[in-house]
Amino acid sequence: MTTYSTSQFKAGLKIMLDGSPCSIIENEFVKPGKGQAFSRVRIRNLKTGRVIERTFKSGESVESADVVDLEMQYLYCDGELWHFMCPSTYEQHTAGAEALGGNEIWLKEQDVCTVTLYNGHPLVIEPPIFVELKIVETDPGLKGDTSGGGGKPAKLESGATVRVPLFVQEGEVIKVDTRKGEYVSRA
Amino acid sequence: MNWQPTYTIETLQQRGEILAKIRAFFAQRKVIEVDTQLLSRSTVTDTQLSGLSLEYLGETFYLQTSPEYAMKRLLAAGAPDIYQMGKAFRADESGRVHNPEFTMLEWYRLGFDHFELMQETQDLLQAVLNTKPAKKITYAQIFQDHFKIDPHLASVADWQVVAKQNELDVSDSMDHAGSDTWQQLLFTHIIEPKLGFDAPVFIYDYPASQCALAKIRKDAEYPVAERFEVYVCGVELANGYHELTDWQEQQTRFEKDNAWRKAQNLPEKPIDRMLTQALKQGMPDCSGIALGVDRLIMLALNKKHLSEVLPFGWEVA
Numbered sequence: 001m002t003t004y005s006t007s008q009f010k011a012g013l014k015i016m017l018d019g020s021p022c023s024i025i026e027n028e029f030v031k032p033g034k035g036q037a038f039s040r041v042r043i044r045n046l047k048t049g050r051v052i053e054r055t056f057k058s059g060e061s062v063e064s065a066d067v068v069d070l071e072m073q074y075l076y077c078d079g080e081l082w083h084f085m086c087p088s089t090y091e092q093h094t095a096g097a098e099a100l101g102g103n104e105i106w107l108k109e110q111d112v113c114t115v116t117l118y119n120g121h122p123l124v125i126e127p128p129i130f131v132e133l134k135i136v137e138t139d140p141g142l143k144g145d146t147s148g149g150g151g152k153p154a155k156l157e158s159g160a161t162v163r164v165p166l167f168v169q170e171g172e173v174i175k176v177d178t179r180k181g182e183y184v185s186r187a
Numbered sequence: 188m189n190w191q192p193t194y195t196i197e198t199l200q201q202r203g204e205i206l207a208k209i210r211a212f213f214a215q216r217k218v219i220e221v222d223t224q225l226l227s228r229s230t231v232t233d234t235q236l237s238g239l240s241l242e243y244l245g246e247t248f249y250l251q252t253s254p255e256y257a258m259k260r261l262l263a264a265g266a267p268d269i270y271q272m273g274k275a276f277r278a279d280e281s282g283r284v285h286n287p288e289f290t291m292l293e294w295y296r297l298g299f300d301h302f303e304l305m306q307e308t309q310d311l312l313q314a315v316l317n318t319k320p321a322k323k324i325t326y327a328q329i330f331q332d333h334f335k336i337d338p339h340l341a342s343v344a345d346w347q348v349v350a351k352q353n354e355l356d357v358s359d360s361m362d363h364a365g366s367d368t369w370q371q372l373l374f375t376h377i378i379e380p381k382l383g384f385d386a387p388v389f390i391y392d393y394p395a396s397q398c399a400l401a402k403i404r405k406d407a408e409y410p411v412a413e414r415f416e417v418y419v420c421g422v423e424l425a426n427g428y429h430e431l432t433d434w435q436e437q438q439t440r441f442e443k444d445n446a447w448r449k450a451q452n453l454p455e456k457p458i459d460r461m462l463t464q465a466l467k468q469g470m471p472d473c474s475g476i477a478l479g480v481d482r483l484i485m486l487a488l489n490k491k492h493l494s495e496v497l498p499f500g501w502e503v504a
Contacts, residue, residue: 007279007281027282028282028283029280029281029282029283029285030282030375030376031235031280031285031375032371032374032375032379032416032423033416033423033425033426034233034235034397034399034414034426035235035367035368035371035397036235036364036367036368036371036372037235037279037280038371038372038375038376040376052356053356054356054357054358055355055356055357055358055361055372055376056357056358056360057358057360057361057364057368058279059279060358060360062358
């Protein structure tokens with residue numbers, strides 16, 4: 001079992017906390033003029049996404065989490081499970097709705113996602129930050145509107161609905177920021 | 188390869204000017220600059236500090252964690268008021284306001300008690316940071332103000348309640364922590380970040396259990412250490428003592444530290460016999476203080492991280 005001491009704490013380090021795999025977001029070293037030093041750590045629980053802050057005494061050790069982030073290609077959804085493949089090894093993994101956590105609405109076949117494996121199984125699936133998706137349904141916009149103000153809902157091929165400017169039409173491909181779920185531009 | 192300094196050339200200029208200002212401050216007050224050795228055959232026994240060491244001709248030498256012992260030997264030998272500005276080293280200390288190697292300003296004033304030294308420290312802060320007159324608050328009062336609790340009398344169970352009320356999430360290892368550790372947790376996490384934004388804050392009269400190398404006064408309800416800390420903009424800047432001069436008491440404190448180290452399975456440290464011998468011969472009554480110069484410069488220049496005021500921060504040292 002690998003353990004990390006507080007002096008090895010840094011952003012991105014994966015540790016086990018209260019039985020759950022977690023990722024360190026930020027580690028602050030805190031020490032009074034004389035006396036005990038502490039590591040004040042902001043940590044994300046990778047299962048729930050919840051962020052907590054916890055303080056450790058300097059020198060303490062915690063168990064590492066068997067967590068790796070891999071870039072994998074999204075293959076298809078069989079109606080229940082989502083299938084991914086590592087392009088270099090052809091290794092395939094399947095993930096359930098829990099790991100997708102709502103991110104499935106951005107997935108387009110062959111896009112490269114970040115798959116976080118915990119003990120060899122997908123725990124979290126992050127879509128690419130920017131995706132290009134085709135509009136499958138939207139109201140025709142008013143003629144002459146080029147400002148992008150106001151906007152209208154547009155349903156995308158992957159299942160998501162985003163607000164787009166009035167001049168963007170059905171059948172067009174647009175670029176979307178998946179972090180905010182916002183239209184960026186025409187692709 | 189990134190070889191570039193971590194401070195800007197503008198900061199280089201400003202840092203140089205502040206160092207010159209500090210030296211001018213002491214020159215004007217006839218405090219003499221000394222430059223003692225960085226490498227010594229012994230080091231601090233302090234239970235919460237770990238130093239760096241190296242081997243030379245079959246002997247272990249320690250890089251100083253502060254110039255305190257060497258400067259006290261000078262005082263015992265008859266030195267007048269002295270200051271030193273140079274490098275100190277502390278293992279396992281790294282972060283926004285910590286660098287394993289840093290510049291420390293330490294000075295000693297003969298015949299001063301800790302109140303007189305607080306006044307002088309305030310004058311220095313005014314000269315460098317242009318701060319307003321400082322607030323002086325006892326350790327007991329600051330805990331009373333924040334948590335309505337007397338730190339000298341509170342138990343571990345009391346501290347656990349306070350931590351809970353303040354929504355501090357701590358690791359299980361705190362279950363075995365003593366009262367001092369709980370106080371340090373609450374002080375660093377809740378109190379310290381709020382201290383010293385309008386004017387510097389001096390916290391003084393620490394619990395005797397946190398005396399370090401300060402005199403202990405037994406005239407109150409409970410004994411207090413004549414020790415103070417200085418805070419500016421949520422950053423701890425300096426630590427001062429009305430210095431312990433009793434050599435036997437000093438010897439006892441060193442031995443106590445080593446006993447604690449042994450109990451914790453930490454390496455015991457060689458006690459600095461040259462210091463205890465010097466104290467035995469007699470060190471005059473005095474107060475002394477150590478101040479983090481890099482932090483002072485960081486505050487003066489409105490920077491957020493020590494690396495921004497160091498020529499080469501730890502990553503590129």
